[in-house]
Amino acid sequence: xxxxxxxxxxxxxxxxxxxxxxxxxxxxxxxxxxxxxxxxxxxxxxxxxxxxxxxxxxxxxxxxxxxxxxxxxxxxxxxxxxxxxxxxxxxxxxxxxxxxxxxxxxxxxxxxxxxxxxxxxxxxxxxxxxxxxxxxxxxxxxxxxxxxxxxxxxxxxxxxxxxxxxxxxxxxxxxxxxxxxxxxxxxxxxxxxxxxxxxxxxxxxxxxxxxxxxxxxxxxxxxxxxxxxxxxxxxxxxxxxxxxxxxxxxxxxxxxxxxxxxxxxxxxxxxxxxxxxxxxxxxxxxx
Amino acid sequence: xxxxxxxxxxxxxxxxxxxxxxxxxxxxxxxxxxxxxxxxxxxxxxxxxxxxxxxxxxxxxxxxxxxxxxxxxxxxxxxxxxxxxxxxxxxxxxxxxxxxxxx
Numbered sequence: 001x002x003x004x005x006x007x008x009x010x011x012x013x014x015x016x017x018x019x020x021x022x023x024x025x026x027x028x029x030x031x032x033x034x035x036x037x038x039x040x041x042x043x044x045x046x047x048x049x050x051x052x053x054x055x056x057x058x059x060x061x062x063x064x065x066x067x068x069x070x071x072x073x074x075x076x077x078x079x080x081x082x083x084x085x086x087x088x089x090x091x092x093x094x095x096x097x098x099x100x101x102x103x104x105x106x107x108x109x110x111x112x113x114x115x116x117x118x119x120x121x122x123x124x125x126x127x128x129x130x131x132x133x134x135x136x137x138x139x140x141x142x143x144x145x146x147x148x149x150x151x152x153x154x155x156x157x158x159x160x161x162x163x164x165x166x167x168x169x170x171x172x173x174x175x176x177x178x179x180x181x182x183x184x185x186x187x188x189x190x191x192x193x194x195x196x197x198x199x200x201x202x203x204x205x206x207x208x209x210x211x212x213x214x215x216x217x218x219x220x221x222x223x224x225x226x227x228x229x230x231x232x233x234x235x236x237x238x239x240x241x242x243x244x245x246x247x248x249x250x251x252x253x254x255x256x257x258x259x260x261x262x263x264x265x266x267x268x269x270x271x272x273x274x275x276x277x278x279x280x281x282x283x284x285x286x287x
Numbered sequence: 288x289x290x291x292x293x294x295x296x297x298x299x300x301x302x303x304x305x306x307x308x309x310x311x312x313x314x315x316x317x318x319x320x321x322x323x324x325x326x327x328x329x330x331x332x333x334x335x336x337x338x339x340x341x342x343x344x345x346x347x348x349x350x351x352x353x354x355x356x357x358x359x360x361x362x363x364x365x366x367x368x369x370x371x372x373x374x375x376x377x378x379x380x381x382x383x384x385x386x387x388x389x390x
Contacts, residue, residue, distance in 0.1 A: 022335065025354050026327040029308040033327065051326025058332055 003034055007048070013056045015063035072277040078130045079123065079276075080269030086122025087265045090115070113154035120149025120176060123269070127180075131280070141183070148179035169264030173271025180272065184279045288340055290369050293325055294333045298342065298358060298366040305346045305357035308334070337362065 001009075007030045011023050030048070037044050063069045124145030128138040152175030156168035163171060290298070293315075300306060300314035308330055315325050325333075334356060337343045342362030346355045358366070380386045 018331075018335065022331040025308050026331050028353065029312065029327040029330070032309040033312065047324065048326055052328040055326075055328030055332045 004031055007034075007052075010049070010052055013052075014059050015069065017063070017067060018059050068281045071281045072273075075130070075277045075280060076270055076273035078126060079273035080266045082123040082126030083119060083269040083272075084262060084265045085126065086119050087261055089122065090118060091261070113150040113157075116153025116172060117146045117150035119153065119172075119265075119268075120146035123149065123176070123272070137187070141180075144179055144183050145176060148176045152176050165260040165264045166267055169266070169268035170271050173268035174275070176268070177272040177275030180276045181279050184276065288342075288365065290365065291333065292323065293329050294337055295366065295369055296323060296325070297330070297333050297337060298362055298369075301343060301356060301358040302363070302366065305355045307349055307353040307355045309353075311356070342366075 004027065008027055011019055011026060014023070033048075034044070039047065064073060121142060124142035127145065128141045131141075132138070149172060152172035153168070155175060156163070156171035159171065160168055296315045296318060297311055299318055300311045306314060308327065311334075312325050312327070312330055315323055334343065338345065338356070340361075341359060342365055343356045344359055346357045349355055377386065381388050
């Protein structure tokens with residue numbers, strides 16, 4: 001590899017915006033510098049690499065403090081904290097239900113998809129609050145998030161024994177992130193007026209059905225794990241991973257359940273944020 | 288805006304007219320008598336910050352199509368202030384005996 005090739009490869013460590021503006025000039029300056037330098041080769045490269053590394057570090061910090069990357073970091077934090085916060089609220093609500101126990105409520109159950117819908121609604125609300133200046137379709141956003149989280153969580157629950165609680169979080173995050181990404185992409189393509197109408201028409205009935213199901217089933221918080229899953233759950237052996245996660249969300253038996261909940265939810269939030277960050281940062285100007 | 292050592296040297300190098308990146312690098316080495324060697328990384332980080340603050344602007348490319356920069360009025364004023372501050376500091380250093388008085 002030529003010295004210029006090595007230097008060009010090192011330039012890729014700069015943030016893209018900086019590289020696009022100054023990359024060519026830097027390479028040309030390096031070429032002239034390398035061609036005229038009287039320093040011995042080893043010393044020249046020591047100076048060049050030290051110079052590059054200190055500058056790359058500064059530019060990377062700058063890129064996180066300003067510009068697109070700042071938005072991406074904030075977005076990741078919102079996604080992770082939004083879904084963790086909703087998970088914690090769910091846990092708190094369940095404890096309150098357990099405290100106000102009444103025999104009439106015994107036997108009511110909350111299915112995995114309704115947990116997902118609840119988590120998605122909380123996440124969607126947190127996200128739409130953060131995007132309030134850019135998002136013209138907050139209701140559709142929350143509805144799409146809630147519906148996709150319900151589907152994603154149910155899907156994850158089906159594969160829970162294979163992928164584990166953390167895998168459940170990532171799977172749910174991937175489904176929600178993909179749906180949100182599609183929504184933003186579609187809103188950029190379709191005329192602004194038509195898209196909110198279409199999205200509302202599609203997503204609101206889903207949300208209404210979910211809410212109805214939630215209201216009828218949500219009171220089963222004190223007995224939240226479906227019977228077939230409950231049968232396989234024992235404190236000593238977490239044979240069914242979804243039990244651990246659901247119990248972590250609803251009634252953690254200990255720090256292990258709680259830690260699994262936090263890990264799964266934060267990974268779900270980070271997965272969503274990673275998928276949607278770029279599309280949303282590009283969409284900023286459009287709104 | 289507080290200038291770093293490299294940024295002040297870039298402004299000094301551009302005091303006598305527009306320069307391209309490598310020209311600034313050479314000038315800085317000459318001005319500092321070889322004590323400060325800017326690599327392309329430090330140089331373009333400084334250029335980016337100075338341009339963003341309106342202290343330098345990009346001008347017409349030279350014959351070899353290299354991007355050139357020149358000082359703005361604001362840049363010149365800031366460089367003058369910085370030089371004055373450094374000069375005052377040198378006076379204080381002389382008074383305190385850190386530097387010999389000019390004969």
